[in-house]
Each structure stands twice: as structure tokens, then as C-alpha cells.
Amino acid sequence: xxxxxxxxxxxxxxxxxxxxxxxxxSNSASQSFFWYRQDCRKEPKLLMSVYSSGNEDGRFTAQxxxxxxxxxxxxxxxxxxxxATYLCVDADLFSGGYNKLIFxxxxxxxxxx
Amino acid sequence: DGGITQSPKYLFRKEGQNVTLSCEQNLNHDAMYWYRQxxxxxxxxxxxxxxxxxxxxxxxxxxxxxxREKKESFPLTVTSAQKNPTAFxxxxxxxxxxxxxxxxxxxxxxxxx
Numbered sequence: 001x002x003x004x005x006x007x008x009x010x011x012x013x014x015x016x017x018x019x020x021x022x023x024x025x026s027n028s029a030s031q032s033f034f035w036y037r038q039d040c041r042k043e044p045k046l047l048m049s050v051y052s053s054g055n056e057d058g059r060f061t062a063q064x065x066x067x068x069x070x071x072x073x074x075x076x077x078x079x080x081x082x083x084a085t086y087l088c089v090d091a092d093l094f095s096g097g098y099n100k101l102i103f104x105x106x107x108x109x110x111x112x113x
Numbered sequence: 114d115g116g117i118t119q120s121p122k123y124l125f126r127k128e129g130q131n132v133t134l135s136c137e138q139n140l141n142h143d144a145m146y147w148y149r150q151x152x153x154x155x156x157x158x159x160x161x162x163x164x165x166x167x168x169x170x171x172x173x174x175x176x177x178x179x180x181r182e183k184k185e186s187f188p189l190t191v192t193s194a195q196k197n198p199t200a201f202x203x204x205x206x207x208x209x210x211x212x213x214x215x216x217x218x219x220x221x222x223x224x225x226x
Contacts, residue, residue: 032213034214034215036215041201042219042220043203043217043218043219043220044156044203044215044217045217046214046215049214087155087156089215091207091213091215098143098144098163098207098208099163100158100161100171101146101158101161101205101207101215102158103148103155103156104155105154105155106155
């Protein structure tokens, strides 16, 4: 089983749609998760951190479900500019510092007019 | 401004040659990482370093080597033993000085000719 798994998509949605991605992780001790966005042929850029209580940033909502070991990203009112690949990250932090940064393979989103 | 600088952005390698990709950060981050990304694929971990003068193999370390003589620098050498080196290479760093946000360089495109 992969350490972090994502549905590769692509998710093809019309503008204005609501779309949700899930990401499962295998390390039950993991504490720190992020969603990153990657445009074609570019480096990933931070979209948002994922907090235990869930967090929202404008049209984006991230949630963590520790019991089922998954994180989710909800995008409301999709824009054409949201078209990208979305990567989830298990940052595997620990009190002494940092361990591996484990990335999912990414979920591709294509928003069409 | 603090950040990560990768160079060169584009590099061509002849078969049998070693090449070195540079990664420098001025964020005072302890941990640094090298990833490889093939077209349409996710990020795969090559090597990572949690502290100066120490580094660990990632999932695909064969054919690569690194050093961490200075906190700011984590160069990656792609050796002739790496049979399929054509890919997009990303350097990342993370540290508490930046709230555990993962920072990426702009990436280096390596092509074998």
C-alpha cells in the first residue's frame, strides 16, 4: 500500500461546480498535512495547511479525518483558474525535526466553461 | 526575500556524464529534499537531509548522490549509473522558521541527449 494515495482523476467539471478530492495516508502517527497546487511544468505551491478541526480559505475547505486516515479538499464555485494538479502531503513531522515529506501522486482538475 | 534557488533551470546531459544540480536556500531551514517528477506523475523522493553533514536515501536513490556540507546548500549529482535521468527535478526545504511550510525551488529540467 502506498503511503499517500490520491485519485488521479482527471476531474472534469464546469465553472461554478463544487468538487471534492480525498487523500488517504497510511501512517496513523502522522500529524501534519498540506494541500499543494501544481500547474503544468511548474513547482508546487502551497494551497493550504490541514488542521485537525478543519479549515477554510475562501472557496477552499480542508478537513482531516484521523479515524479513517484521510484528508479532503473541497473547492466551491470552481473557476477556470483552478485547473491544476492538487497534491496532498504527509509532512511526517516529529518533535525532533522533520522526516520524509510524502506526496501523493496528485489529482488533476480541469474546469471548463 | 527568502527562498530556494535551483540551477540550472534547463540542462542537457550526454550519456555517461555526471551532472550536478544546485539547490541553495536562505530560509535557515534544517531539512532539505530532492524529488524527481516524470511527466504526468507524482513526486518521488530521491534523498533528504535533516541536518548538516547527514542525509538519507529516499525511494529512488540509485544513480544519485548528494552532500550537505552547509546548511544552505544541498546539491544533487545525477551519475552515469542513473539510466533514465530525463525528468523534472525539484528541491524543497522546510523549517520551523517558516511555520513548517514546504518551500520549493523552481525546478530543473534535465534531458539526456
